[in-house]
Amino acid sequence: MSQLAVTVIGPDRPGIIADVTEALAGTGVNLEDSTMTLLRGHFAMMIVCSGSLDEVQTAIEPLRGELVITVRAMGPEHEHAAIGPSYLLSVHGADRPGIVAAVTRMVAAVGGTITDLATRLSGDLYVLTAEVELPLTADLETLERALEITAEELGVGVTLTPAESDDL
Numbered sequence: 402m403s404q405l406a407v408t409v410i411g412p413d414r415p416g417i418i419a420d421v422t423e424a425l426a427g428t429g430v431n432l433e434d435s436t437m438t439l440l441r442g443h444f445a446m447m448i449v450c451s452g453s454l455d456e457v458q459t460a461i462e463p464l465r466g467e468l469v470i471t472v473r474a475m476g477p478e479h480e481h482a483a484i485g486p487s488y489l490l491s492v493h494g495a496d497r498p499g500i501v502a503a504v505t506r507m508v509a510a511v512g513g514t515i516t517d518l519a520t521r522l523s524g525d526l527y528v529l530t531a532e533v534e535l536p537l538t539a540d541l542e543t544l545e546r547a548l549e550i551t552a553e554e555l556g557v558g559v560t561l562t563p564a565e566s567d568d569l
Contacts, residue, residue, distance in 0.1 A: 402451045402452060402453065403451065403452070403453070403454055403474045403475070404433075404449065404450075404451050404474070404475045404476065404477070405430075405449070405450050405451065405452055405454060405457060405472055405473065405474060405475060406447070406448070406449055406471075406472070406473050406474075406475050407421075407425070407446075407447070407448040407449075407450065407457065407461070407470070407471070407472050408445075408446065408447050408448075408469075408470065408471045409421055409444070409445070409446040409447075409448075409464075409468050409469070409470050410440075410443055410444065410445045410446070410468065410469050411443060411444060411467050411468035411469060412442065412443055412444070412467065413439055413442055413443060413444040414444075414467075417444050417446070417468070418437060418446070420464055421446065421448075421461065421464060421468075421470075424460040424461050424463075424464060425448070425450060425452070425457065425460065425461070427460055428452055428453065428456040428457055428460045429452065429456075430450045430451065430452035430457060431450060431451060431452075432448055432449075432450050433449050433450055433451065434448070434449040435447065435448045435449070438519075449475065454472060454473075454474055457472050458472050481516070483534055484512070484513075484514060484534050484535070484536045485534055485535045485536040485537045485539065486534070486535060486537075486563065486564075487516070487532060487533065487534055487563075487564040488532075488533045488534075488535060488561050488562060488563055488564055489530070489531070489532060489533070489560075489561070489562050489563075489564045490504070490508070490529075490530070490531040490532075490533050490548075490559070490560070490561050491528070491529065491530050491531075491559070491560050492504055492527075492528070492529040492552065492557050492558065492559045493526065493527065493528045493529070493557060493558050494526070494527060494552075494555070494556055494557030494558055495525055495526070495527065495556055495557070496522055496525060496526070496527035497527075497555065497556070499555070500527060500529060500555055500557060501518075501520065501529060503551050503554075503555060504529065504531075504548065504551060504552075504559065505518075505531075507544060507547045507548050507551055508531075508533055508535075508544070510544075510547070511535060511536070511539040511540065511543070511544050512535070512536045512538065512539060513533050513534060513535040513536070513539060513544075514533070514534050515531050515532070515533055516532045516533070516534055517531060517532040518530070518531040518532075519531075527557070532564065533561070544561070545561055548561060
C-alpha cells in the first residue's frame with residue numbers, strides 16, 4: 402500500500418463525489434484527508450489515501466474524459482508539527498492581482514505558515530480567508546503593522562485574530 406494523492410477537476414455536475422469515492426472504495430482505499438470545492442463552476446477535489454497505485458488508476462479510468470484526474474504516489478507521510486499558535490487571517494476588498502502573494506509574503510517573512518487558504522470573488526469583492534500558524538518568536542505587532550501597510554497599498558482590509566479551537 403502506498404500513500405496516494407488523487408486530484409480531480411472538471412465541470413461541476415451532480416454525482417462527481419459519489420462517482421470518484423465509489424471507484425476508490427471499490428479498490429479498498431480509505432480516504433484519509435480530502436478537500437472538495439467549486440471554483441468558478443468547476444469542481445475540484447484533492448484526496449490523500451492509501452492504496453495500490455495501479456488499482457486506483459484502473460478504477461478511475463472510466464471517469465476520465467470529462468474529468469481531469471491525476472494519481473501519484475506521495476511517499477512517506479510527514480507529520481505536521483505546529484510551529485506556534487493559530488490565527489485567522491481575512492482580507493477583503495476590490496479585486497486586483499497580487500493580493501494573495503503580498504499577504505502571504507508578510508506571513509512568511511515572520512516564519513509563519515499557512516495551513517489553509519481559500520479565496521472567493523463575488524462581483525468586485527475579493528475575499529481571502531486563511532488559517533495561519535505563527536512561531537512564538539514572531540513579533541505580532543510588527544506583522545500586524547506590515548499587514549496593515551500592505552493592505553493599504555492594495556486597497557483592501559485585513560484582520561488577523563487568534564483562532565479559537567472551535568474555529569479550526
